[in-house]
Amino acid sequence: MGELKLMKGNEAIAEAAIRAGVDAYFGYPITPQSEVIEYLMVEKPYETTGMVVLQAESEIAAINMVYGAAASGKKAMTSSSSPGISLKQEGISYMAGAELPCLIANVVRGGPGLGTIQPSQADYFQATKGGGHGDYHMIVLAPASVQEMADFVSKGFDLAFKYRTPVMILSDGLIGQMMEKVILSEHTPRWTDEEIIKLSPWATTGKPASRERNIITSLDLDPYRQEEHNIHLQKKYKEIREKEVEYEEIMCEDAEYLFVAYGSSSRIAQKAIKLGREKGIKAGLLRPITLYPFPSEAIRRLSQQVKGILSLEMSAGQMIEDIRLSVDCEMKVEHFGRMGGVIHSPAEALQALEEKIIGG
Amino acid sequence: MTEEIIIAGFGGQGVLSMGKILAYSGIMQEQEVSWMPSYGPEMRGGTANVTVILSDERISSPILTEYDTAIILNQQSLDKFEKAVKPGGLLIYDGNGISHHPERKDIRIYRVDAADEAGKLGLAKIFNMIVLGGYLKVNPVVELDNVIKGLKKSLPQRYHHMIPDNEKAIMRGMEIIYPVKGS
Amino acid sequence: MKDEISEIVNVENLVYKKTPLMTDNILSYCPGCGHGTAHRITMEVLEELGIGEKTIGVAPVGCSVLAYEFMNIDMQQAAHGRAPAVATGIKRTWPHKIVFTYQGDGDLAAIGTAETIHACNRGENFVIIFVNNGIYGMTGGQMAPTTLPGMKSSTSPYGRDVHIMGNPLKMTELIAELPGTRFVTRQAVHTPGNVRKAKRAIKKAFENQMNFKEGINFVEIVSNCNSGWKMTPVHSNEWMVENMFPFFPLGDIKVDGELVNK
Ligand SMILES: Cc1ncc(C[n+]2csc(CCOP(=O)(O)OP(=O)(O)O)c2C)c(N)n1
Numbered sequence: 149m150g151e152l153k154l155m156k157g158n159e160a161i162a163e164a165a166i167r168a169g170v171d172a173y174f175g176y177p178i179t180p181q182s183e184v185i186e187y188l189m190v191e192k193p194y195e196t197t198g199m200v201v202l203q204a205e206s207e208i209a210a211i212n213m214v215y216g217a218a219a220s221g222k223k224a225m226t227s228s229s230s231p232g233i234s235l236k237q238e239g240i241s242y243m244a245g246a247e248l249p250c251l252i253a254n255v256v257r258g259g260p261g262l263g264t265i266q267p268s269q270a271d272y273f274q275a276t277k278g279g280g281h282g283d284y285h286m287i288v289l290a291p292a293s294v295q296e297m298a299d300f301v302s303k304g305f306d307l308a309f310k311y312r313t314p315v316m317i318l319s320d321g322l323i324g325q326m327m328e329k330v331i332l333s334e335h336t337p338r339w340t341d342e343e344i345i346k347l348s349p350w351a352t353t354g355k356p357a358s359r360e361r362n363i364i365t366s367l368d369l370d371p372y373r374q375e376e377h378n379i380h381l382q383k384k385y386k387e388i389r390e391k392e393v394e395y396e397e398i399m400c401e402d403a404e405y406l407f408v409a410y411g412s413s414s415r416i417a418q419k420a421i422k423l424g425r426e427k428g429i430k431a432g433l434l435r436p437i438t439l440y441p442f443p444s445e446a447i448r449r450l451s452q453q454v455k456g457i458l459s460l461e462m463s464a465g466q467m468i469e470d471i472r473l474s475v476d477c478e479m480k481v482e483h484f485g486r487m488g489g490v491i492h493s494p495a496e497a498l499q500a501l502e503e504k505i506i507g508g
Numbered sequence: 509m510t511e512e513i514i515i516a517g518f519g520g521q522g523v524l525s526m527g528k529i530l531a532y533s534g535i536m537q538e539q540e541v542s543w544m545p546s547y548g549p550e551m552r553g554g555t556a557n558v559t560v561i562l563s564d565e566r567i568s569s570p571i572l573t574e575y576d577t578a579i580i581l582n583q584q585s586l587d588k589f590e591k592a593v594k595p596g597g598l599l600i601y602d603g604n605g606i607s608h609h610p611e612r613k614d615i616r617i618y619r620v621d622a623a624d625e626a627g628k629l630g631l632a633k634i635f636n637m638i639v640l641g642g643y644l645k646v647n648p649v650v651e652l653d654n655v656i657k658g659l660k661k662s663l664p665q666r667y668h669h670m671i672p673d674n675e676k677a678i679m680r681g682m683e684i685i686y687p688v689k690g691s
Numbered sequence: 692m693k694d695e696i697s698e699i700v701n702v703e704n705l706v707y708k709k710t711p712l713m714t715d716n717i718l719s720y721c722p723g724c725g726h727g728t729a730h731r732i733t734m735e736v737l738e739e740l741g742i743g744e745k746t747i748g749v750a751p752v753g754c755s756v757l758a759y760e761f762m763n764i765d766m767q768q769a770a771h772g773r774a775p776a777v778a779t780g781i782k783r784t785w786p787h788k789i790v791f792t793y794q795g796d797g798d799l800a801a802i803g804t805a806e807t808i809h810a811c812n813r814g815e816n817f818v819i820i821f822v823n824n825g826i827y828g829m830t831g832g833q834m835a836p837t838t839l840p841g842m843k844s845s846t847s848p849y850g851r852d853v854h855i856m857g858n859p860l861k862m863t864e865l866i867a868e869l870p871g872t873r874f875v876t877r878q879a880v881h882t883p884g885n886v887r888k889a890k891r892a893i894k895k896a897f898e899n900q901m902n903f904k905e906g907i908n909f910v911e912i913v914s915n916c917n918s919g920w921k922m923t924p925v926h927s928n929e930w931m932v933e934n935m936f937p938f939f940p941l942g943d944i945k946v947d948g949e950l951v952n953k
């Protein structure tokens with residue numbers, strides 16, 4: 149078993165990155181995720197594993213540093229919070245277009261604009277529907293615990309390299325700032341140059357006489373070839389939708405009502421379910437672990453068992469659109485969530501279930 | 509067993525670190541723990557609070573609106589959290605700087621004048637440990653041994669020489685805490 | 692007692708009055724921070740020049756993000772680093788108004804470097820007040836582009852290693868080289884004498900904006916961040932004099948479009 153520690157979610161991302169053999173982290177401070185780079189600067193992995201850690205002059209610079217490292221086959225990542233993630237959208241779109249693997253952690257805070265520094269889940273659309281310009285998706289992982297913050301770093305890189313695509317960890321200020329127990333994995337060594345050349349033959353690592361030159365670009369001026377490229381991307385997303393869906397079902401066996409909630413809201417939903425069951429309300433929870441691909445099939449299956457579904461998100465209701473697309477239109481699906489950095493309480497969540505689903 | 513605790517006071521009073529030591533002590537006795545702080549600019553000289561949950565089961569929501577125990581170190585926090593203690597729950601407060609004392613009749617109220625005591629003992633820096641001692645006397649959720657182990661884990665090596673002082677402060681807190689009559 | 696006070700408090704004895712261009716809101720800055728003084732003298736200058744009603748200010752993202760709570764004039768709040776672009780938008784469309792930005796070092800010299808340099812290079816006609824405290828105060832004391840070599844911050848916990856983290860940036864000297872800047876100066880507000888000088892500089896900057904059609908007027912104020920530097924206010928000012936001033940020397944760098952020869 150790995151090492152047991154009490155850590156903040158943000159620190160867990162940083163420590164997991166060192167242990168996962170990540171080659172480079174580029175970031176820019178922003179609350180509530182600055183602990184990621186602060187932790188790395190204290191640990192100085194550049195003196196141990198050789199991992200590069202650099203505070204960039206902006207999020208735009210940071211994501212483009214990631215582009216450069218990723219295009220040369222390195223495991224590169226960045227993290228930020230909502231306003232900074234908005235700035236990264238250009239870079240993310242370019243990386244999706246150029247099919248570059250990388251990991252981006254968004255520790256979401258309330259918006260729009262400068263908004264607030266308190267937790268929110270209002271970046272769901274941005275994360276799951278593309279975010280930048282063009283027809284693309286990222287794989288989006290939604291950790292609900294500090295342990296998952298750590299685990300999803302290596303998981304994220306595995307998926308990123310498997311599909312040559314940007315992967316996002318979508319958490320929020322609650323998971324980022326909270327401390328919980330974490331079991332840390334053993335150290336994985338960073339890839340050697342030879343391994344990189346073997347694993348990522350597409351990467352720009354310097355052209356030997358033995359191969360054609362490698363070019364990393366998202367540009368193709370010929371619309372027919374650009375369309376070909378888009379068809380290829382869509383095939384990849386289809387494969388991701390077929391193979392990579394992950395979710396957790398909690399107390400669904402006998403559930404008459406269903407919460408669908410991810411990340412911190414899924415924790416609150418669990419408490420709400422407990423409070424409900426004390427009153428005889430049989431509710432269960434479906435927790436999407438991947439938000440893209442979305443667990444539509446599982447929700448559809450459960451919708452045939454329950455009388456109604458409450459989407460619990462700290463937003464005006466974004467994931468609810470994907471839930472509605474997953475079920476028959478007669479199914480009762482409602483949303484509840486506080487906004488702007490306010491965290492809904494378990495009691496409020498239960499009350500919403502009673503009023504909007506059971507009573508309504 | 510699940511114990512849901514809010515610790516609240518001014519930033520700089522050691523609110524967050526007291527919570528961290530509690531959480532570490534919980535880990536030492538193989539419990540599930542969560543520690544969720546208030547964060548952001550309000551910590552600059554303003555109020556700070558942390559929700560700590562110790563449990564034998566997987567912890568669901570790390571934020572709560574009702575607590576088994578409230579440990580309160582200033583008036584603003586008392587005003588805010590007295591009403592958030594569950595009926596039958598526990599409220600511990602330091603009387604220093606408090607003008608409106610707690611009034612609820614359906615909870616157990618204890619007072620630990622840790623700030624004064626810390627001044628007397630010359631332990632101002634670890635006054636929070638006196639408060640923690642008081643709490644552990646009234647509700648021994650974690651064993652003292654495990655608190656010391658937790659301290660060792662949460663304090664950087666260079667502060668380990670202060671562990672005996674911390675222990676002393678905890679013991680003193682256990683002695684000076686007293687129930688508030690009529691509650 | 693009350694009588695005594697009312698005897699003293701009367702118009703004849705008035706030696707100082709808060710400018711009405713500062714609101715009554717309690718400053719959100721840490722006690723001892725230079726931001727408050729910088730706000731006050733800027734607003735006093737606007738009052739003295741009688742231009743409060745035609746001035747539009749742009750607040751940055753940084754500790755002074757809430758400048759609009761304290762400056763009693765029309766204000767806009769810009770995205771992090773973008774204040775010079777926002778100010779360009781205002782001044783180009785309202786050329787007869789008076790426009791200024793108020794920015795920290797992270798805002799102006801890191802994320803906003805491009806906007807700063809290009810507004811200066813275009814020779815926009817507004818005032819930039821640049822409060823350089825060598826750190827990201829707002830976000831809890833991370834390294835800034837102006838953090839000194841060896842200086843500790845939460846992202847340079849062992850001191851800024853210039854080989855890994857790069858060198859501190861002298862933005863003010865840099866933009867003084869650009870043809871679009873008219874008046875470029877570096878001031879401080881830690882002593883009454885310095886406050887007076889800084890205020891004169893700010894006044895000159897705004898007068899230039901009123902008198903000429905183009906050219907950025909740029910006033911850097913080297914300031915303390917006692918919280919971020921983890922020092923008492925008094926000690927932080929001493930530290931600033933000893934460490935910041937040698938690297939960021941005070942004085943005019945460019946006057947009337949001409950570099951000052953030192
Ligand atoms: C796009 C974006 N990135 C990061 C932040 C977080 N942030 C807020 S203020 C700040 C730095 C402020 O430092 P400075 O400009 O030096 O101002 P000070 O607080 O020191 O006065 C940062 C990085 C943000 N608000 N938006």
Ligand code: SF4
Nearest residue numbers: 720721724754828916
């Ligand atoms: S953090 Fe620093 S810059 Fe911000 S208000 Fe406090 S002293 Fe001033």
Ligand SMILES: [Mg+2]
Nearest residue numbers: 795796824826
């Ligand atoms: Mg600064």
